[in-house]
């Protein structure tokens with residue numbers, strides 16, 4: 001279940017809130033929503049209206065994952081929501097999968113996956129500031145019980161955990177995913193999914209070549225373009241603002257050596 005509340009007036013005026021404990025009011029484009037007992041009661045029921053000090057109103061809605069991913073606190077680039085969705089349909093990840101993420105970043109991917117998985121996602125990163133921020137995002141909007149973040153040295157060949165763990169899927173969000181080739185080969189199950197996200201096509205080609213020589217098959221590379229439309233009585237057309245290129249997503253499966 002997604003966490004938090006979305007105060008929604010219109011597409012242009014919506015506010016994502018997580019914790020209101022230490023706030024007196026929520027500042028909106030249309031006045032302040034005062035935090036009092038009435039509001040606290042209203043927050044128990046999605047779909048209710050709350051009024052601002054200027055007499056305008058917002059609906060209390062359950063935020064979508066996209067609302068959350070757009071609004072989390074970022075210390076890095078994050079996976080875009082359209083790309084996250086594509087990861088699920090192009091892999092065999094299910095609620096019992098063991099997943100390793102390399103490059104936690106701001107925690108966008110692990111917070112999303114924590115809603116769908118019954119096993120702990122192990123997510124590793126070299127940057128303490130990013131990990132700290134990702135944990136705070138996951139606590140706010142994901143399920144931290146299902147995410148274990150680990151600060152690591154520049155590059156690992158072995159995971160700093162006791163038992164030999166085999167993962168069903170590995171997601172790596174680094175420009176040179178093959179620097180982790182040895183680790184990936186040693187901890188990914190035969191038949192497991194490898195997903196790498198790289199910004200340019202030369203990195204796609206180079207990475208595919210390296211993984212193909214090391215026991216990976218069934219490569220698929222995608223660039224997803226998502227275009228939202230403005231639907232009006234007259235003049236419906238694509239929204240002028242849309243994300244052109246975000247990342248190249250590549251999927252492959254590991255075979256038995």
Ligand SMILES: C[S@@+](CC[C@H](N)C(=O)[O-])C[C@H]1O[C@@H](n2cnc3c(N)ncnc32)[C@H](O)[C@@H]1O
Pocket residue numbers: 076077078079102103104105106107108109110124125126127130154155173174
């Ligand atoms: C683009 S961000 C990942 C974004 C993340 N997928 C998300 O959705 O929020 C890349 C992350 O990789 C980390 N990183 C860079 N080099 C690394 C390395 N050699 N090993 C592990 N993590 C690394 C960076 O600190 C950064 O947090």
